[in-house]
Amino acid sequence: MKKVNNHNSVFKKFYFCLALLLITYSNSFAQDAAAPAATMGGDPVAGKELFNANCAACHKLDAKATGPALRGVADKYDMSWIYKWVKNSSELIKSGDPQAVKIFEEYNKSVMTAFPQLSESDIDNIIAYTSTPKEEAPAAAAGAPAVDGSAPAATNESRVTNNLILGALVLVLLVLVVMLYLVNNVLRKVAKANNIEIAPKEIKAGMPIWKAFVKNQFLVFVSVVFLLLSGAYLVYGFLMQVGVDQDYAPIQPIHYSHRIHAGDNEIDCKYCHSAARVSKNGGIPSLNVCMNCHKNISEVAESTATPEYSKAFYDEQIQKLYTAVGWDQATQTYTGKTQPVKWVRIHNLPDFVYFNHSQHVTVAGIECQTCHGPVEEYEIQKQFAPLTMGWCIDCHRKTDVKMEGNEYYTKIHQQLSKKYGVEKLTAAQMGGLECGKCHY
Numbered sequence: 001m002k003k004v005n006n007h008n009s010v011f012k013k014f015y016f017c018l019a020l021l022l023i024t025y026s027n028s029f030a031q032d033a034a035a036p037a038a039t040m041g042g043d044p045v046a047g048k049e050l051f052n053a054n055c056a057a058c059h060k061l062d063a064k065a066t067g068p069a070l071r072g073v074a075d076k077y078d079m080s081w082i083y084k085w086v087k088n089s090s091e092l093i094k095s096g097d098p099q100a101v102k103i104f105e106e107y108n109k110s111v112m113t114a115f116p117q118l119s120e121s122d123i124d125n126i127i128a129y130t131s132t133p134k135e136e137a138p139a140a141a142a143g144a145p146a147v148d149g150s151a152p153a154a155t156n157e158s159r160v161t162n163n164l165i166l167g168a169l170v171l172v173l174l175v176l177v178v179m180l181y182l183v184n185n186v187l188r189k190v191a192k193a194n195n196i197e198i199a200p201k202e203i204k205a206g207m208p209i210w211k212a213f214v215k216n217q218f219l220v221f222v223s224v225v226f227l228l229l230s231g232a233y234l235v236y237g238f239l240m241q242v243g244v245d246q247d248y249a250p251i252q253p254i255h256y257s258h259r260i261h262a263g264d265n266e267i268d269c270k271y272c273h274s275a276a277r278v279s280k281n282g283g284i285p286s287l288n289v290c291m292n293c294h295k296n297i298s299e300v301a302e303s304t305a306t307p308e309y310s311k312a313f314y315d316e317q318i319q320k321l322y323t324a325v326g327w328d329q330a331t332q333t334y335t336g337k338t339q340p341v342k343w344v345r346i347h348n349l350p351d352f353v354y355f356n357h358s359q360h361v362t363v364a365g366i367e368c369q370t371c372h373g374p375v376e377e378y379e380i381q382k383q384f385a386p387l388t389m390g391w392c393i394d395c396h397r398k399t400d401v402k403m404e405g406n407e408y409y410t411k412i413h414q415q416l417s418k419k420y421g422v423e424k425l426t427a428a429q430m431g432g433l434e435c436g437k438c439h440y
Contacts, residue, residue: 042121047129050122054115057296062134064330065296067107070130079127086123088114243350249382250344254324255317256381260304263376269368276357276368284343287325294318298329309379346383347372354438364427365402370395389438396432400424 051059051070058066073082077099084092085100089112092100104110118126191198213219261267270276275283298318305311321327326335349355360366369375373384385391401424403413409430416425431437 042124042126042128044125044129044132047125047127050118050126051129054118055126058112060298061130063298064332065298066110066332067112068103071134072131074127074131079124082127083120083123085112086118087116090114244386244388245348245383246386247382247384248346249380250346251380252344253341254320255309255313257309257314258375258378258381260300260314264304269375270361273368276361278358278362280356280358282347282357287321287341290321291325291327294321295327298322306379346381347387349387352439354440363402363406363408364399366399392438393428393433396427399427401427401430 055070059068059070061071062069077085081092081097081099089100089104093104188198261272262269272285272289273282274285275281298315300311300314300318302311304314322329324339324341326338327333328335360371361368371385371387373382375381375384401409401413403409403424412430413425416429417423420429422429426432
């Protein structure tokens with residue numbers, strides 16, 4: 001047998017390219033958490049818990065809120081004075097203490113809550129926490145979302161990475177083509193060495209296949225029917241998706257995380273969307289509703305950050321809120337200079353469809369998640385349901401009418417339940433499928 005050339009070098013080059021790609025994308029990250037040192041004889045860890053429980057509602061470490069920023073407060077006042085101020089600031093003011101009176105006047109004569117239950121060791125722990133040095137913000141990681149816009153911006157590095165991946169795929173494709181060519185050559189050489197003849201392709205004389213197909217009326221008929229049915233199915237499927245925006249998740253001018261508000265903080269949906277209880281529309285919450293909480297919450301906790309959205313990103317969104325309502329965080333006052341927020345609508349029914357939120361939320365007792373999905377898990381709100389006529393009808397056929405504490409339906413429910421021979425009526429049996437309920 002004739003000796004065949006060795007092509008192991010091709011495989012070596014292929015493996016070398018793969019190894020080079022793995023080395024390129026392998027990065028190791030290490031973070032060293034620096035524990036704050038205890039100062040002032042107190043425990044900063046215990047002090048942080050006490051600060052969050054007693055002080056965080058009015059004070060921040062590095063920003064002025066209802067009260068002054070407290071980082072480094074031990075360097076400004078004597079500890080004996082701090083003990084008296086924390087335990088009963090009003091008594092210290094009445095005594096005419098100049099420092100107490102100055103703070104009282106500076107903060108519009110706002111009275112600080114007295115904390116007589118805090119011992120001096122507790123106060124030492126809080127002061128130790130406020131005396132910890134401020135941590136410098138880490139440099140923005142590659143691929144982290146931009147804090148100056150609503151959507152994460154693609155960096156140059158990410159674009160380079162995409163180009164490398166595309167180049168690697170092209171390289172692999174070329175290697176496969178070369179390998180197929182080489183394998184074909186090797187097989188031909190092996191066949192030649194063993195005196196095996198490769199039969200050439202024979203072209204049979206006769207009628208072309210397309211002419212034979214055209215003359216076969218049965219095949220033509222079946223093919224035409226198949227094409228017509230397939231085309232009708234595709235056209236119908238396309239038309240049925242017109243106006244259906246399921247999973248639509250637009251980027252908003254201010255990033256709002258339902259995961260944080262409705263999920264982590266368990267804020268009731270109807271606290272912000274209060275109109276859903278009494279009106280046709282769910283309503284867009286006023287920014288004043290946001291300021292009920294964010295007047296004193298100018299930054300999020302470290303644990304709020306995710307791999308996609310950093311703490312700095314969330315803090316930037318709160319600053320956008322302040323800009324929109326004209327809130328001056330430094331002076332804790334409204335400037336009167338407001339800016340409109342152009343929210344992007346997500347759910348949008350056709351004009352010929354009538355839907356009343358109060359009828360479903362208050363009367364029927366339907367949970368918001370039934371139509372809007374698990375909003376407590378959504379970082380970016382999206383349209384959960386298709387909101388098609390078929391989807392609404394299916395819901396009316398399956399959902400029982402809520403009768404507990406609902407005297408409005410008592411009489412008609414008794415009559416219809418006897419008529420249909422059931423204990424519980426569905427919305428459909430109560431007239432929920434009548435055209436005039438949704439179209440008029």
